[in-house]
Amino acid sequence: MTLDAARDTDRSFLFVLGSSRADGNSEILARAAAEHLPADVPQRWVDLNELTLPDFQDGRHEDAGRRPGETEELLWRATVDATDIVIVSPLYWYSLSAQTKRYLDYWSGWLNVPGSDFKERMAGGTLWGVTAMAHDEHEVADGLVTSLNHSAAYMGMRFGGVLTGTASRPGRVRADERAMLRAKTFFQGETPLARFPYEEAEAAA
Numbered sequence: 727m728t729l730d731a732a733r734d735t736d737r738s739f740l741f742v743l744g745s746s747r748a749d750g751n752s753e754i755l756a757r758a759a760a761e762h763l764p765a766d767v768p769q770r771w772v773d774l775n776e777l778t779l780p781d782f783q784d785g786r787h788e789d790a791g792r793r794p795g796e797t798e799e800l801l802w803r804a805t806v807d808a809t810d811i812v813i814v815s816p817l818y819w820y821s822l823s824a825q826t827k828r829y830l831d832y833w834s835g836w837l838n839v840p841g842s843d844f845k846e847r848m849a850g851g852t853l854w855g856v857t858a859m860a861h862d863e864h865e866v867a868d869g870l871v872t873s874l875n876h877s878a879a880y881m882g883m884r885f886g887g888v889l890t891g892t893a894s895r896p897g898r899v900r901a902d903e904r905a906m907l908r909a910k911t912f913f914q915g916e917t918p919l920a921r922f923p924y925e926e927a928e929a930a931a
Contacts, residue, residue: 738768739913740808744815744826746775751858751899755891756814759856759909770804774825777801779832801829802836806847810854810886810913813874817859820869830877849882852917860894878920885920886913 741760745752760769777797805811815826822830836844855874857867871888878885889912891905892898899905921929 737809738807739763739770739810739812740804741769741771741812741814742826742829743771743773743775744813744823744829746823746825747816747896748773748775749896750816751891751893751897752814752816752856754897755858755889755899755905755909756812756856758906759889759912762910763913770808772801772804774829779828798832801832802839802842802844805833805836806844808851810852812854812856814856815870817857817861817867817870820866822870822873833877833881845881850884851881852884852886853878853881853920854886854913855888856890857888858891858893858899860892862892864890864892875920876922879922879925883920884917886915886917 739760741756743753743756763769779797779801813822813826813830815823818824821827833844836842853874855870857870859867861867867888867890874888875885877883889905889909891902893902
């Protein structure tokens, strides 16, 4: 597991890598964006493939006293210590990768760990996404974007959007000039409070 130490500061970024391929296009794009973060903003990089983490089991109604194992505890701590969480996942079947989805499923369990105050800790933070896909038409990633936006909305987080790039073969995202250009300013974008569509409709009424 790659988990670089963070320092105390107003902001700290956790990059969660969810690709089945090491040094994949999504990771390349995320690292290109991270290069433009201020030098004093800590970054942690977690590769989910390097974690011994079983599939999530929902036992909230059977085992209210469940405690996380060592690996899960480390991942939980990295998550709650960050002000900004960046989900780095290729577009697999127009959604998140299995590794990434499993990580988010664990959020469900952390909501019910006694004394964790997980939702309260996450509220006010910012969720971001980075994804590479084979399509030139990036609207095919709308399902992934919706999943992350709604997850942020449920947690009371802000949503910084998703940085998208086109690539299939290893390293080809570097040839997507538009994506690489957007990466330079991606983390400088506005991060409005995430809302569900019905909340937006109510606000506009």
